[in-house]
Amino acid sequence: MLQVSFIRENKEQVIEGLKKRNFNELEIIDQIIETDNIRKKTQTQLDETLAESNKLAKQIGELFKSGKAAEANALKEKTAALKQQANILKQQLQEIENQLLNLLYQVPNVPHQSVPAGNSDQDNEVVDTENDIPQLPEDALPHWELAAKYNLIDFELGAKITGAGFPVYIGKGARLQRALINFFLEEALKAGYTEIIPPFVVNEASGYGTGQLPDKEGQMYHICEDDLYLIPTAEVPITNIYRDVILKEDDFPVKNVGYSPCFRREAGSYGKDVRGLNRLHQFEKVEIVQIQHPDKSYDTLNEMVEHVKGLLRQLELPFRTLRLCGGDLGFTSALTYDMEVYSAAQKRWLEVSSISNFETFQANRLKLRFKDKEGKTRLAHTLNGSALALPRILASILENNQTPEGIKIPKVLVPYTGFELID
RNA sequence: GGAGAGAUGGCAGAGUGGUCGAAUGCGGCGGUCUUGAAAACCGUUGUCCUUCACGGGACCGGGGGUUCGAAUCCCUCUCUCUCCGCCA
Known part of the structure; x- marks a missing residue:
């Protein structure tokens, strides 16, 4: 606010x-x-x-x-x-x-000067694109078919146990997922982040703190009996650690990383957009969160974008960076970069990360402040980004790396998976 | 789930109706002393609203009540701790 x-x-x-x-x-x-x-x-x-x-x-x-x-x-x-x-x-x-x-x-954040005008995701500005799009043969399979072929993910089984959008990961599918989580966490540790395992359920005050409430309650699963919410992202608990906190200037930058499952109700989307792993009610994500001095928050935003690019480079995935236009910008954000990977069998770009500077918008609700050199209490800046969201990364690895012999695991992941090929 | 105790400033811990925004200790900050440091000593040290300022107001877990007056009494909620039960 x-x-x-x-x-x-x-x-x-x-x-x-x-x-x-x-x-x-x-x-x-x-x-x-x-x-x-x-x-x-x-x-x-x-x-x-x-x-x-x-x-x-x-x-x-x-x-x-x-x-x-x-x-x-x-x-x-x-x-x-x-x-x-x-x-x-x-x-x-x-x-x-x-x-x-x-x-x-009711008032959203004021966009940063660099945010381009525009109405929808059509108007987002492509900042750069890296790595070549792989040319797959005509009979290349989309990830949901690969997942079935190699018994990696069972969507019907998830539907039986819970409902649509709750897949079951099996065998090498589960292990690949766990490998990615560990890889992302280790990379964040190398970059100086502190690992957090937060609660996966939050109270109402936390929902307000990061801005999911009051306007997006429909997005979250609500446990009525205890008046708690399943987290839609680890951003919520990790940022709320600092609700009602006054930091010292030399506490900056605060850098936290956390893995969590994320729960989203996401009502109202159908068809190929939600096929397979493209959109789920429960998915895994590693989230990086920083709290920074207002003078330095945009440098930090760039640092976070570079961190995510580094992950995608190591995974050898084709990706591009978008600067979101005014019409597509989230309610609480001043500037957001989306990272998209190319999913070569679906022939489409998939969003795998969203990296935002909220400036003081969240901090104001959170009452997250710091004492500056003159002893004045001021609002801090909060930032966060996915590093990274798992399902679409998984989808793109499966699709882009499929060969007649099987699916090749990116080299950097092999120490984490313990296998080089899914066959 | 049953029984009991408690929640006060960064921390510890006094305070049971007015002189309490709150003793004292620790920590923090500034200073004296010292070649430097420690020790010792002196001073200082919460947040918020309002005002150009002087000033005024609110806050002792949250909410409500009693009273001319509440940190202090009453009600209620939340949380914490102890004992018992259950349990990964």
Whole structure:
């Protein structure tokens, strides 16, 4: 959520930014400022009432102490009206604060200057492309057929046990998946990240902290009985570690990495987009999260993009980097790079990572701050990225590396898998 | 699941109706002393709202209540700990 002070001081910039996102309810900006004005006025009135009431209470106490009970009782009567007024003001203030919060929750982050204009994923900017797209023979199989042929993944079995979108990984399929997880974690450790195993279920406050609530509750599985949510990404628990935390400047950069299963309800998508591993209700992911000084967060974003590129290079997969356009940018993000790998049998690009700088947008909700050199408390910047999401990597490895002899495992993974070929 | 105890500043730990934003110790920061360091001594040390400022206000786990006045009394929720039961 944006800070009201930021909106006040940079109103034009905010409006321009929101336009780039095709966010058109711009009247909300003036509503926010107006509501905040009322909030301030009410707060001041309440403070004055309480100040007076405090003063009287002190006087009454002194009068009682010096035995002037009659005078004290006389004063007591004056406090009743003040008390009533204070209660009314308190209630009003509460309502106004809720209104303000509701308005602020509706405003997405202001995009970074470099975010291109655009309406949909069609308008995303391809920053670069690496590695050649493999030329497969005509009879090359898509990954779901390969998965069946070599008994790596059983989608029907998952549907039997749970439902569609919950595949069962078997044998070398399971081992390849585990190898990838370990590879990603080890690479993150080499890059200086601290490994975290977070809870896979979070409470409501955490959902609000990273911005999944209140607007995306439909995306998460909700355990009603305990009012908890299955995490859609490890970002949620790992970032919420720092909810209500004040860091020291030399704590930067905070670099955490965590593996987790991710659960997504993802209602409303059908057809070939969701075939096989392309879109699942449960999948595995290694997530990198950084918390950084505002002056350095964009350098950090680039560092994270480079880290992910390094992973894809080592896996020898063709990939490209996209800078998301305003229309495709996530609600909480200021700048996002998507990484896509080419899945050669499906002949399409698949998103395997999304790396974002949220600037202070999450930190504001999280109350994640740091003390700067002058001793002032300021909001930190949060960033995160997938490094990487497993299913589509798996899909692309299976498809791109298929040969008549079997599926070749990328060299870098062999120490992790313990086998070189799936046959 | 049953019984009991508790939640106070970065940490430890006092405080049971007014003088408490809160003793004391540790830690942190600044200083004196020292060639330097340690020790010792002195000072300082929470967050938030509001104000140009002076100032004012809120916060002792969350919410509500009693009272002129609540960290302190009452209700409620959450969490933690101890004992018993169950258990990977």
